[in-house]
Amino acid sequence: MELFFLAVLIVIMASALASGYPVAFALPGSAIISILLAAGAGYLVTGNVDAYFHSGGPSQWLTAGVTNLRGVYWEVERDTLIAIPLFIFMGIMLQRSKIAEDLLVTMAQLFGSVPGGLGISVVFVGALLAATTGIVGATVVAMGLISLPAMLRNNYSQSLATGTIAASGTLGQIIPPSIVLIILADQLASASDQASTARKALYKDATGELSMPSVFDVASTSAGEMFLGAFVPGILLVLIYMVYILIFAILRPKSAPAVPYTGARDAAFWGNVVLTLVPPLALIFLVLGSIIAGIATVNQAGAIGAAGALIMAGYRITEQNKTTYYPAILAIFSLGLIGFALSNYDMNVKAVLLNEGGDSTGLTIGIIAVVLLLISLVWSAVRVLKIENTLHEVMIETAKTTSLVFIILLGAAMLTAAFRAFGGEELVRDFLNSLPGGFWTQFLIVMLVIFVLGFFLDFIEIAVVVVPIVAPILLADPQANITAVWLGVMIGLNIQTSFLTPPFGFALFYLRGVAPAIVKTVQIYKGVIAFIALQILALGIVAYYPQLVNYLPNRMSFLSEKSPPPRNPRLQQCLEEYVRQEVANDRDAITEAIARAQALDLAILPKSQSSGLSSAFASADKAIGLLDEITATEAAVVEATDVYRPALAQVRKLQKGMRELEDEIARLEKSGRYMSGENVQARRDKIKARVEVLKDKRDQIAAQVPDSWKATHETFSALTRAELQARNSYRRAADDAVEPVSEMLAVLADNTGFFELEAQLTGLRGVIADGQPAGAEEALDQVGKAFGQLAGANTVSSALSKARRAMRGSSPDRAKAMAEYDKAVATYQDQKTWRASADSRLKPGLEAYLAALSETIGARQQTRLSRSQALYLAGCNSVHRDLSLNF
Structure with a gap:
């Protein structure tokens, strides 16, 4: 019966449209009428208003x-x-x-x-x-x-x-x-x-x-x-x-x-x-x-x-004289003034009002420009309103057209709901x-x-x-x-x-x-x-x-400021294609840059830092090799696709038919459990017989699945797993090739701030030994936080934090605080030595290493895509890729 009322819905809608009845009312009207007819028929015949709906009931759809x-x-x-x-x-x-x-x-x-x-x-x-x-x-x-x-x-x-x-x-x-x-x-x-x-x-x-x-997800649009x-x-x-x-x-x-x-x-x-x-x-x-x-x-x-349309109308339909273009000229001047203010001043209104920065001069220029623009708009609007009441007529026509569009949108939503019902x-x-x-x-x-x-x-x-x-x-x-x-x-x-x-x-x-x-x-x-x-x-x-x-x-x-980061999962396949292409074109230069980095003298660094950098350079070599592995595994998947695709299509079609039968079986069994009224047993027996027929059909379809399907599927799955493993291994290696180097450069970039804190650190000794506990605690907190904001100085900050806790409370432990402070000073002196040496001897080489890898292996670690990467990915992601082999 659902199909009957679906036909009623379509006939009512088509008849209304063919008769010239307004679309805005034909769409929701046909939906309401067909839903009420279905509900009434269900109540009269079965006593249940939901009986002739595929899902839900009339109240839900109305x-x-x-x-x-x-x-x-x-x-x-x-x-x-x-x-x-x-x-x-x-x-x-x-x-x-x-x-x-x-x-x-x-x-x-x-x-x-x-x-x-x-x-x-x-x-x-x-x-x-x-x-x-x-x-x-x-x-x-x-x-x-x-x-x-x-x-x-x-x-x-x-x-x-x-x-x-x-x-x-x-x-x-x-x-x-x-x-x-x-x-x-x-x-x-x-x-x-x-x-x-x-x-x-x-x-x-x-x-x-x-x-x-x-x-594999579906992307929306705007x-x-x-x-x-x-x-x-x-x-x-x-x-x-x-x-x-x-x-x-x-x-x-x-x-x-x-x-x-x-x-x-x-x-x-x-x-x-x-x-x-x-x-x-x-x-x-x-x-x-x-x-x-x-x-x-x-x-x-x-x-x-x-x-813009209002301003253009303001000079086009008015009488031509020396003042005809004044509103348009004023608008152009004000837009130029706004552009000048935005280009040359910090226009943060909140910052200016709260005295947190910003530039009041630029804000003043911007306000003046906006006022001038508003004057030009009002001037043009007055002109358009005076000449044959044009503005009023345009507003009325706009309201009519907009109302028509929105009413059709709402009516169509009701029609679609009824269609689904x-x-x-x-x-x-x-x-x-x-x-x-x-x-x-x-x-x-x-x-x-x-x-x-x-x-x-x-x-x-x-x-x-x-x-x-x-x-x-x-x-x-x-x-x-x-x-x-x-x-x-x-x-x-x-x-x-x-x-x-x-x-x-x-x-x-x-x-x-x-x-x-x-x-x-x-x-x-x-x-x-x-x-x-x-x-x-x-x-x-x-x-x-x-x-x-x-x-x-x-x-x-x-290319926008809000571009997705290079680590976005949707970009990885195209990004790897770009990296493979770039590495193939410039492999010798990249390999040479890695070799120069491996030749750096890392002995001046602590063991943890030097081992991290050594592992990074080894990971870069490994990543290049894994690119070749991705190419090989990808080719193997492509080669096996011609054999696997027909078998997949056949089996998925059979499985789809089986799922539909199972859904129908589940629906019938559920309806049988909740039956009431006269002749319940006879109706249940009828449903049971129908279920048995459907189960036989399901078993017949299941028997059509080829015996070789399991082996075929497992073989192809092994190939796809190998490709995915190669890609994941490459991504880990690429990240490991860059992250330690970036962290070390961040540490060296904070050297100036690190060295400037030496005097404050040294001055804490007397405060801990002879000062008031509260004052010592506050001083340790301030210096510890200052070190905590510097890359690589967490060990110093941690020791100072322990010293601060020792000075807390009614009975401070000055001896423990001094011991922790001495650890902080010793750590600081160790870092001071290797930081100064690394800044002059390692920093240029590490920067050259990152620069050589930034477009290729280091692409995932960038904060945003480079222009060449963005343009390549734009083209690569513009092609529709078949995902059916993953389903």
């Missing part, structure tokens, strides 16, 4: 809306959604300020002389508007009103002209900042958590281990990563459009002729070009650049964009997992479903209804081991086609509404076919080269 309301509006982890109204305000304000019109005219003048120049200009402007407004309807309408008549006047093919405008207007869905990417990031963050749980369960079932190594990941694919799609138009114009020049600019390209012309291009490009740089550089979060970048998610999972061909078959089916849904649904419905269902299944698959950001960008590229595909392609409706009567609807439909094909081509390229998506987020992460 509260999903309340739970998700709290999640959307109050959970700190989902604060990315705050950026949605900011970017919507930015887009609507720029659309009202006629930026599109200025850009289109200027770009047509610049590129008109190129074959297909008008079409290329439309694509270029579409990309710029996508990076500023991101509003499909506004972009398509603006370009349709301005460019389409010009293209038709110059004998452009109707299908090419309309297709170019419609496709270029949809670029805002994939080029950041994009509302679609923000919504996808939010949905994928939740999906990643579910996928992580599923993968851990899969690992436990496959290996019997209770915990899964973190390197709106910032989605923006970075979509940047290169978005540019790729723009270039594909431009190349297509150029080739079309060359092959069919009469259908896309060049339109040379007839005016003079004088100073006034170029001044207008600069004034038209620089502001939107500057806004793009501020919004996207601040995210890419790690200066601002997505929310902060949204605020920057909203403020009737077992829909497990049904989808079982269907996808049953498909031959593994992950890529599943992925192609999902992408095809999303593509087809794009014919009928808007991007928001697809993002919030389909993604929560299919994304956890795809992300959990260890075979492809895809990243969430890559999946999000692929879905974003696919969703983009929903604006172009008939019969409900919204971009087609927008363009039809502003196109002249001479342009037939069939020409618009014909025109977008080529661009849909180009989008599918872009999808194929990004699917084949995941580095196009993954590289930029990795690069920004590894």
Whole structure:
């Protein structure tokens, strides 16, 4: 019956959407109606309202809306959604300020002389508007009103002209900042958590281990990563459009002729070009650049964009006079002043207020600059409000659009909950997992479903209804081991086609509404076919080269101030590849540096220190050899993979079927134990018979497991254990090769402070012998703490601490305190001797040793990755690695 009510849910939702009922109410309404119907049917037929639910009951699933309301509006982890109204305000304000019109005219003048120049200009402007407004309807309408008549006047093919405008207007869905990417990031963050749980369960079932190594876990994503990941694919799609138009114009020049600019390209012309291009490009740089550089979060970048759009509107829609640009000039001046203050002064407000440092001059400059910036914003806002009440209308439109998005988010959450309540998610999972061909078959089916849904649904419905269902299944698959950001960008590229595909392609409706009567609807439909094909081509390229998506987020992460440390478990395999490559290129120099270090005279050091350094140099030699062992064991695993993989796939499929039968057996046995009412025994006997049938099926499946599987598995496991042991041995040796040397250099770096404490240490003798116990205790405490802060001086500090304790209490033991003090002095003198010698005779050699190993064997001991390491790891981690052999 669960399947029946699942079908009822889908039919109600589809009927509501097909009838034109608002999506914001169709999604939660269909969920509520189907849940109430299932609960009522269960109560009437069985007396149990939970009877026809796959899991839980109606009360649990009806509260999903309340739970998700709290999640959307109050959970700190989902604060990315705050950026949605900011970017919507930015887009609507720029659309009202006629930026599109200025850009289109200027770009047509610049590129008109190129074959297909008008079409290329439309694509270029579409990309710029996508990076500023991101509003499909506004972009398509603006370009349709301005460019389409010009293209038709110059004998452009109707299908090419309309297709170019419609496709270029949809670029805002994939080029950041994009509302679609923000919504996808939010949905994928939740999906990643579910996928992580599923993968851990899969690992436990496959290996019997209770915990899964973190390197096998599913990584989540954020709106910032989605923006970075979509940047290169978005540019790729723009270039594909431009190349297509150029080739079309060359092959069919009469259908896309060049339109040379007839005016003079004088100073006034170029001044207008600069004034038209620089502001939107500057806004793009501020919004996207601040995210890419790690200066601002997505929310902060949204605020920057909203403020920039308000200032641009303030001078664009107002009457042109000598004061037109004053607010913009004031804003630029204030931003420059803020940059100057941040670059030249310590702007720690708390430190200044508490007199703990900081610079009051810089803080004053910063306050003045902020006040000036606020004045420019208020000035611009007043202008925009006075002119045709624009600001009020933009705010109302922003509120409407934002409310629509959030209501759809909440409604979709309820729909998804109802879908899961009737077992829909497990049904989808079982269907996808049953498909031959593994992950890529599943992925192609999902992408095809999303593509087809794009014919009928808007991007928001697809993002919030389909993604929560299919994304956890795809992300959990260890075979492809895809990243969430890559999946999000692929879905974003696919969703983009929903604006172009008939019969409900919204971009087609927008363009039809502003196109002249001479342009037939069939020409618009014909025109977008080529661009849909180009989008599918872009999808194929990004699917084949995941580095196009993954590289930029990795690069920004590894080069940022908050980059993961080199010892991060997820980085080790790629870091070892980098080390092997560097050692292979520079092995002689590294070996020579180790030999020079081994030749150092360590006799001047105490035995413990000298033996530690000797072991470190030996570990460096050992680590180089272990790199070769890693290479050999890795090659052995790869060689055995071809034989092992088919056997693993066969057995895991059989074991999966056995687990499903065992789960069903457990469910039936549990239901039989808790039965009540009439004919209980007859029903129990029926369940018992069913259980016996299922056990027979389970035993039949178990018999299909090849007899050779155990030996095959143990042989391959031995190879993987050997590789893991080689890697762990290398990591220990690499750490041992560096840690003692770093500790010794830290000791020598504190020599100055160590020697300066000699006078204070010597002066303690008289205090202990003749001073007041309380005063002696305090003096010993101060000097002991001073030694405790120095590397390698713990023995001196420990002896002074014992002397201090001897002086404590009502009956201090001066003799014991003096004995401990004498030990501290003797220890100090010993250290003083070897520290001074080591500083001049060993320190340069040890520093040269570390410098020679820092990029290779010593990489794990660095506080952060070097630039060359970060760039290599960014590329290495951009590839999807198959983890299925570990499951």
